[in-house]
Amino acid sequence: MPLDAAARAVVGRAKEVAGIVPARPPLTDQDKRDAREAIKGGQICVLCGGLHVCPSTLACPRVASGKLNGDGAVIEVTFWAMGQWDTSRVLFAADVEDDLDESEHEPEAG
Numbered sequence: 001m002p003l004d005a006a007a008r009a010v011v012g013r014a015k016e017v018a019g020i021v022p023a024r025p026p027l028t029d030q031d032k033r034d035a036r037e038a039i040k041g042g043q044i045c046v047l048c049g050g051l052h053v054c055p056s057t058l059a060c061p062r063v064a065s066g067k068l069n070g071d072g073a074v075i076e077v078t079f080w081a082m083g084q085w086d087t088s089r090v091l092f093a094a095d096v097e098d099d100l101d102e103s104e105h106e107p108e109a110g
Contacts, residue, residue, distance in 0.1 A: 009081075027091075035051055035091050039051065039093055047074075047077065047079075048061070048090060050087070050091055058074060063078070064078045064079060
């Protein structure tokens, strides 16, 4: 029998506190460039505001549960509370804006 949402949240938080949830590996410059291109291309998830596999679907890690209509479109969503969802699989714009390559900076005029 699957765990209900509250039980999953408790187990997830216990793993996090115990250090069992693996940290995301550092992003390479290429990872950052790819992520910035995806952001510019509008591939940001409307449900969490980040980049991840299958954005804007029930696969979003911010989604605790949801319903689809007959055409497969999301019609109802329940979200995990802030700080209670796994962001290790999500890239946010702030994650890729830091430490830009010098090659990507525009030369200053003057």
